[in-house]
Amino acid sequence: MYDENTLYQIALTKIEHVGATTAKNLIRICGSPAQIFKEKKWKLKKIPQLRASAFQNLSDPAALKKAEAELEYVLKNGIRILYYENEEFPWRLKQQVDAPILLYAKGELISNAERVISVVGTRNITDYGKQLVEEFVSAFQQEAFQIVSGLAYGVDTATHQQCVKLQIQTVGILGHGLDRIYPHANTALAEKMLTNGGLMTEYGMNTKPDRENFPMRNRIIAGLCDALVVVETGESGGSMITAEIANSYNKDVFAYPGRVHDPYSKGCIKLIKEHKAQLMAAPTDLISAMNWDVKNDKKQEYQLHLFSDLQTDEKNLCEILQKLNVAHIDKLHQLSEITPGKLASALLSLEFKGLIRSHPGKRYTLVV
Known part of the structure; x- marks a missing residue:
C-alpha cells in the first residue's frame, strides 16, 4: 500500500x-x-x-x-496517510498556503465529501447551546453532508454526538497523534465515529495534546469546510481564532447571535457586528446563503427532466457528477472520454446554465 x-x-x-x-x-x-x-x-x-x-x-x-x-504504527492500526499531492488529500484544505503536506486519517471518513460544514464553539456549552447544536445538525441528514469539529468538550462533543445519533458522517480533527484521544472522556465517542466518519490529524504518534498544537488544528477545521458555524463562544479563545482563519481563507462563516447578556454569546455577536460572520437564526439561513438544496424524489425527477434537454456530452457529465458528487476535471475526462477541448466547452456551458459549480483546483459539483 x-x-x-x-x-x-x-x-x-x-x-x-x-x-x-x-x-x-x-x-x-x-x-x-x-x-x-x-x-x-x-x-x-x-x-x-x-x-x-x-x-x-x-x-x-x-x-x-x-x-x-x-x-x-500506521500499517498496524489501519491508518490512512493523505499526502497533499495525491487526489485523496482534501482539496478544500489544499488551496490554503499553510496546509500541511500530510494528514493521518482513521475510520470510514470521506476525505472529499460533497458538502462540508465545520462547527465550533465554547467548551462550556449551555443548555441553550446544546439545543442549537442538536437542531442544526438535524437539518443535514443527507448523504452529501459531512460535519467537522474538534472533539473537544462542549460544542464539539455535542456536535459529534448528534451526528453519531443521526448517522451523519462526522470527522474529529485532533491536536495530537492518533495513538491517544484527548480529552480521554471522549474515547468511546471517538470509537463510534470511526464507523461513519472518523479522526484526522497532521500529528504523528507520541505527539501530546500540547497547547500550541490547537491553533494549528484550528486551521485544518477551517480549511476543510465550505462553511464554518460558530454556536456559542466568548470574545476570545479557539473558536474566535478558527473564525478568523476561516475568514482569511475566504470561507463562509455563520454565527448564532445567542442571548445578548450571555457571556458565551459575546463572541458570536462580535463576529456578526464586525461582519466576520453572517447572522444565523436557523439552519435554513445557511442552506439559503450557500445555495444548497435538499435532495428528494421530486428533485430527482426534475434533474432527469433537465438532463433530457442537454447535449450528449453535457448529459454524460451531469450523470457522472450525480454519481461522484465532486470530481476533478481529469476524472471527468477519464470517465467521459470527451476530448479536452469539448470537455472545457461542455463544462462552461453547464456552468452558464446553472447546473454545475466549479471549485478551486479544477473540481466540479452538480448544483441541481
Missing part, C-alpha cells in the same frame, strides 16, 4: 524547523521528498529562504528512523 516515497513524505514532517511552507518549497525545487534527502548538501544550501537550522536538520538520520516507526 505504501512505498519508499511514503517513508520520505513522513520523514520530511519529522524535521525540526521545516514547516509546511518550507517543505512544499523544498519539494517544488527538488522534485520529491525522497530527492530532498538524497540531494547533495551543497545544492540544498543554495536554496533561498532555507534557514540554517532547517538545513542542518535535513542531514539528521533520526528523521528517517522516526518515519519508519510511524509507518509501522
Whole structure:
C-alpha cells in the first residue's frame, strides 16, 4: 500500500524547523521528498529562504528512523496517510498556503465529501447551546453532508454526538497523534465515529495534546469546510481564532447571535457586528446563503427532466457528477472520454446554465 516515497513524505514532517511552507518549497525545487534527502548538501544550501537550522536538520538520520516507526504504527492500526499531492488529500484544505503536506486519517471518513460544514464553539456549552447544536445538525441528514469539529468538550462533543445519533458522517480533527484521544472522556465517542466518519490529524504518534498544537488544528477545521458555524463562544479563545482563519481563507462563516447578556454569546455577536460572520437564526439561513438544496424524489425527477434537454456530452457529465458528487476535471475526462477541448466547452456551458459549480483546483459539483 505504501512505498519508499511514503517513508520520505513522513520523514520530511519529522524535521525540526521545516514547516509546511518550507517543505512544499523544498519539494517544488527538488522534485520529491525522497530527492530532498538524497540531494547533495551543497545544492540544498543554495536554496533561498532555507534557514540554517532547517538545513542542518535535513542531514539528521533520526528523521528517517522516526518515519519508519510511524509507518509501522500506521500499517498496524489501519491508518490512512493523505499526502497533499495525491487526489485523496482534501482539496478544500489544499488551496490554503499553510496546509500541511500530510494528514493521518482513521475510520470510514470521506476525505472529499460533497458538502462540508465545520462547527465550533465554547467548551462550556449551555443548555441553550446544546439545543442549537442538536437542531442544526438535524437539518443535514443527507448523504452529501459531512460535519467537522474538534472533539473537544462542549460544542464539539455535542456536535459529534448528534451526528453519531443521526448517522451523519462526522470527522474529529485532533491536536495530537492518533495513538491517544484527548480529552480521554471522549474515547468511546471517538470509537463510534470511526464507523461513519472518523479522526484526522497532521500529528504523528507520541505527539501530546500540547497547547500550541490547537491553533494549528484550528486551521485544518477551517480549511476543510465550505462553511464554518460558530454556536456559542466568548470574545476570545479557539473558536474566535478558527473564525478568523476561516475568514482569511475566504470561507463562509455563520454565527448564532445567542442571548445578548450571555457571556458565551459575546463572541458570536462580535463576529456578526464586525461582519466576520453572517447572522444565523436557523439552519435554513445557511442552506439559503450557500445555495444548497435538499435532495428528494421530486428533485430527482426534475434533474432527469433537465438532463433530457442537454447535449450528449453535457448529459454524460451531469450523470457522472450525480454519481461522484465532486470530481476533478481529469476524472471527468477519464470517465467521459470527451476530448479536452469539448470537455472545457461542455463544462462552461453547464456552468452558464446553472447546473454545475466549479471549485478551486479544477473540481466540479452538480448544483441541481
